[in-house]
Amino acid sequence: MVNQANLLEILSQIPDPEIPVINIVELGIVREAKMVSDNEVEIVITPTYSACPAMFNIEEDIVKLFKEKGIQAKVTTKISPIWTTDWITDEAREKLRVYGITPPEKGNHEDHLNVPKKCPRCGSTNTKQISRFGSTLCKASYQCNDCLEPFDYFKCH
Amino acid sequence: MNPLFNYTLKLADDTLIFGQRLGELCGQGPYLEEDIALTNIALDYLGQSNNFYKYAAQIQDLGKSEDDLAFLRLEKEYLNCQLSELPNGDYANTLLKVYFFSVYQKILYTELMKSSDEQLSAIAEKSLKEVKYHYTHTSTWIKMFAGGTEESKTRLKNAVENLWEYTGGMFAETPGEEDLAKLEIVPNGKQIEELWKKTVAEDFQNFGIEIPESKFMQKGSRTGYHTEYFGFILCELQYMQRTYPNCAW
Numbered sequence: 001m002v003n004q005a006n007l008l009e010i011l012s013q014i015p016d017p018e019i020p021v022i023n024i025v026e027l028g029i030v031r032e033a034k035m036v037s038d039n040e041v042e043i044v045i046t047p048t049y050s051a052c053p054a055m056f057n058i059e060e061d062i063v064k065l066f067k068e069k070g071i072q073a074k075v076t077t078k079i080s081p082i083w084t085t086d087w088i089t090d091e092a093r094e095k096l097r098v099y100g101i102t103p104p105e106k107g108n109h110e111d112h113l114n115v116p117k118k119c120p121r122c123g124s125t126n127t128k129q130i131s132r133f134g135s136t137l138c139k140a141s142y143q144c145n146d147c148l149e150p151f152d153y154f155k156c157h
Numbered sequence: 158m159n160p161l162f163n164y165t166l167k168l169a170d171d172t173l174i175f176g177q178r179l180g181e182l183c184g185q186g187p188y189l190e191e192d193i194a195l196t197n198i199a200l201d202y203l204g205q206s207n208n209f210y211k212y213a214a215q216i217q218d219l220g221k222s223e224d225d226l227a228f229l230r231l232e233k234e235y236l237n238c239q240l241s242e243l244p245n246g247d248y249a250n251t252l253l254k255v256y257f258f259s260v261y262q263k264i265l266y267t268e269l270m271k272s273s274d275e276q277l278s279a280i281a282e283k284s285l286k287e288v289k290y291h292y293t294h295t296s297t298w299i300k301m302f303a304g305g306t307e308e309s310k311t312r313l314k315n316a317v318e319n320l321w322e323y324t325g326g327m328f329a330e331t332p333g334e335e336d337l338a339k340l341e342i343v344p345n346g347k348q349i350e351e352l353w354k355k356t357v358a359e360d361f362q363n364f365g366i367e368i369p370e371s372k373f374m375q376k377g378s379r380t381g382y383h384t385e386y387f388g389f390i391l392c393e394l395q396y397m398q399r400t401y402p403n404c405a406w
Contacts, residue, residue, distance in 0.1 A: 050283060051204025079208070080279035082286070109290060131190035132294050133197040141190070157286055 002069055007033040007041065014065060017057040018136050021099045024058055028087025031078060041066055042074045046083040049137040049157070085157045096120075096154060101139065104156035117153045119144035127151075160333025162216045163236065164343055165277070166226070167331050167379055169209035170237035173227055174387075175258060176202030177394050178242060179251070187248045194294060198255060201287040208280045215276075224405075228398035232391055233381035238326040240378075242387045246319070249302055249312040253320055256295035257357070261327045262288040264352045268344035277343070296360060303364040313366065321369045326378025328353070 002010060011033060012025045024030055024045070032044035043062055047055050059075045066073035085104035088096075093103035097120045105112045116125040124146040131141040139152045179199035186192025210223035217226075240258065245251045266288060269281035302313040328350040337343040361368055377383070397404055 047283075049201065049204060050208055050287060051200045051202075079283050080275070082279065082283045109286075110293070113293070131194060132290075133190070133194040135193070137197055137200060155290070 002035070002041070002066070002071055004035045007035065010065065010069075011043070011062065014058065014061045017054045017061075018138075019096070019099070019101065021095045022088075022092045024062075026089040026092035026095075028083060028089075029058065036074070039070060040072050040074070042076065044076050044078050046078055046081075048083050052137055083157075085154065088154075100151055102142070102151060102153040104154045107156060109156050112156060117142050119147060119149065120151050121149050122147040158332065159216060160331070160337050161274070161342065162213055163331035164334055164337060165209050165213040165216060167236040167238075169206045169213055169226065170235045171241050171258075171327075172202040172206035172209065173394075174235070174237040174390065175241040176200070176206060177390055178245065179255070182245060182251070191248075195251070195255075198291050198294075201284075201291070205280070205284045205287070208283070212276050212280065224398070228395050232383060232388060235381065235383070235387075235391070236331055236379045237383075238323075238329065238378040239375055239384050239387075240320065240323040240326055242384055242390055243320070243323060244386055246316065247312055249309065250316040250319060252295050252298045252302070253313065253316040255291060256299050257320065257324055258327070259288055259292040259295055260356050260360075261349070261353055263292050264349055264356065265344065268349060271344075272342055273340070274342050299360075299366075300364045303366050317366060318369060322371070322373055322375050323378075324353075325350075325374030326376075329376075329379040331379055 008025055008030065011030050012023045014024045016022050016024060016027055027048075029045050029048065030043065031046050032042070034042050036042050045055070045058065045062075055077070059077070062075050063073050086106050088104065096103045100120050102117050102120050105115070117127050117129075118125050119127050119142075122144060124144055126145040127142050128145060129140065130143050130150065133139075134141045134152055138154055138157065140155050141150065142153050143150045176199045179195050179202065182192065183196045183199070184192065186195050206227065207223055210226045214221050214223050214226055240254065243254065245254075263285065266281040266285040270278050270285065272278040272281070299313065302309040328346050330346045334343060334346060338345045358368060
């Protein structure tokens with residue numbers, strides 16, 4: 001049974017297509033979710049990066065998930081207020097770290113330019129930036145000088 | 158034509174064409190990490206252009222999609238600045254071009270955020286975060302080139318000489334833009350230009366690079382008149398849509 005009270009719980013079943021350990025609710029993409037009628041929902045999502053390819057998948061995933069439950073989902077994309085990594089929940093940050101991605105700092109990227117990032121494996125801050133850009137728009141590449149492992153850093157945005 | 162449509166289109170065209178140009182380096186970048194960086198920036202540009210085209214199509218209200226605007230117009234209908242269509246050249250040339258454009262976008266979007274037009278303001282605020290990151294990246298490199306070897310210094314100097322005359326085109330206005338500025342829907346172009354010159358002058362002094370003395374600036378940006386390179390880039394950009402009309406991913 002789908003109702004207003006469990007809408008977010010249902011949406012939490014949808015993982016981020018690129019980082020499957022976190023879901024779209026804890027990532028802060030879902031801004032509004034409401035039942036319009038017994039068989040219709042309206043979901044407002046906010047894009048992460050202007051060109052994030054995952055957004056197309058997420059929209060499809062939402063429609064598909066509700067369709068399986070016999071409910072029609074209308075998904076609207078709203079840019080403003082703009083998405084920020086500050087909206088990622090603490091729980092999701094910890095999931096990212098365990099997965100091997102250093103979670104984003106809070107605030108603007110310029111405020112953290114010379115702050116060393118913490119290795120998600122050994123916790124050392126003796127790390128170096130390999131590349132400001134990574135395999136996806138949201139990440140940068142780092143390496144730990146102590147355990148020597150390379151790791152991804154989720155850029156604050 | 159609607160001035161707001163023209164204005165939105167110029168922002169969309171700038172980012173589309175620059176994105177397409179940078180995208181050429183995918184798999185060709187100077188080394189793996191920079192190859193990824195440049196294509197990441199290209200992707201950001203394409204995302205921004207998508208947002209602007211969507212809005213432009215909405216303003217135009219002719220039932221056209223963002224894809225129609227991006228892929229099915231003629232050469233003279235594109236309002237992008239000539240800087241965005243110039244060839245990549247060497248690494249110093251590419252990075253300097255992105256640096257010049259990042260400074261411009263950073264100032265433009267900061268001002269555009271104050272627009273009374275909610276959609277333009279939202280896209281500007283969203284894009285600004287991305288552009289600030291591009292600026293950090295490219296200004297770091299330019300500084301490194303300027304303080305590097307004779308080879309890197311020479312190449313950077315050549316890039317400055319090569320690109321400088323095209324920078325003025327970024328600030329060229331579209332028909333009706335002045336009226337929009339008076340209504341505070343878009344920022345004042347002259348003001349953006351002044352701020353750009355000031356920022357670049359400060360950065361250049363910090364990097365130890367000289368600004369060319371020549372005051373000559375290419376005209377023709379934003380008028381539909383393009384450089385000789387434009388036909389080729391458009392040809393490649395539009396190939397799929399022209400070969401397979403209405404094809405969708």
